Amino acid sequence: GQNIDQPTEMTATEGAIVQINCTYQTSGFNGLFWYQQHAGEAPTFLSYNVLDGLEEKGRFSSFLSRSKGYSYLLLKELQMKDSASYLCAVRDSNYQLIWGAGTKLIIKP
Amino acid sequence: DTAVSQTPKYLVTQMGNDKSIKCEQNLGHDTMYWYKQDSKKFLKIMFSYNNKELIINETVPNRFSPKSPDKAHLNLHINSLELGDSAVYFCASSPTENTEAFFGQGTRLTVV
Numbered sequence: 001g002q003n004i005d006q007p008t009e010m011t012a013t014e015g016a017i018v019q020i021n022c023t024y025q026t027s028g029f030n031g032l033f034w035y036q037q038h039a040g041e042a043p044t045f046l047s048y049n050v051l052d053g054l055e056e057k058g059r060f061s062s063f064l065s066r067s068k069g070y071s072y073l074l075l076k077e078l079q080m081k082d083s084a085s086y087l088c089a090v091r092d093s094n095y096q097l098i099w100g101a102g103t104k105l106i107i108k109p
Numbered sequence: 110d111t112a113v114s115q116t117p118k119y120l121v122t123q124m125g126n127d128k129s130i131k132c133e134q135n136l137g138h139d140t141m142y143w144y145k146q147d148s149k150k151f152l153k154i155m156f157s158y159n160n161k162e163l164i165i166n167e168t169v170p171n172r173f174s175p176k177s178p179d180k181a182h183l184n185l186h187i188n189s190l191e192l193g194d195s196a197v198y199f200c201a202s203s204p205t206e207n208t209e210a211f212f213g214q215g216t217r218l219t220v221v
Contacts, residue, residue: 030207042199042212043152085150095206096164099152 002026004100006088011106012078020073020086020103028093034062034073035087037102043087047073075105083107112136115200115213122190123221130185130216132200140206141183143175144199146215152199158183159206190220 003025012018024032031050035043049055049064049071061074073086085102092098115132122128134141140159144152156175157164163175172188187194197217201210 033209040215042214045209045211048209087152089152091207094164096154096157097152097210102150 002092002098004088004090004098006086006100006103008101009104009106011108012075014078014080014107014109016078017074017076018078018105020075020088020105022071022073022088022100024069024071024088024090024098024100026090026092026098029066030091030093030095032062032064032071033089033091033097034060034071035089036084037087038084046086078107080107080109113200113202113211113213115198115216117216118214119217119219121219121221124190124192126190127186127188128190128218129187130198130200130218132183132185132213133181134200134202134211135181136202136204136211138202138204138211139180140203141177142201142203142210143183143185144201144212146197146199148196155185156183157206187218192220194218195220 005023034046036046037043047062049062054063059076064071085104087102088100089097113134142157143155146152154166155169174186176184197215199215200213203210
């Protein structure tokens, strides 16, 4: 079966750095996405990785290792507004998105 | 200038009823989707449609049916609603099948 694993919840301090991990087992691989979802709102696109390595976009970076079936999202200089769920999703060989359950990130002052 | 809009935002209805959720995108995207997000927050694809091909997740009951009057709209019809249908339903669109999806604000369906 297809599976995406992420930690259920993480807590971090304002101004710090946090890394959210995602491991996946899917039938084929055509890219990995990270989305942010605030409570009661729609998911919004953060980053996309299809090749191994690090993609940096402002305070957010995403890393991919296809051989390990592993990705992480790195958030720097954390702000209170970063409190949200972070969803990892993998596009399989049929170009269908398989989603993880999300990691709820709690930022404390 | 909302990119992907769906209505209604909240829907409370009784078991056995038939209901529809509307979705419109003004982004000119070729592909539209319906997702269900359950209480455990898993997003599950229900349908994807690119005005040529409808791909149905085989686990979706046939009480659910998408209707696309044109490229910019993909409505979701649900017949004989059941308690287990209670969830948040998201419409989304993307330029092509392999690009990121843009989501509507969601419809919280509660079946009582």
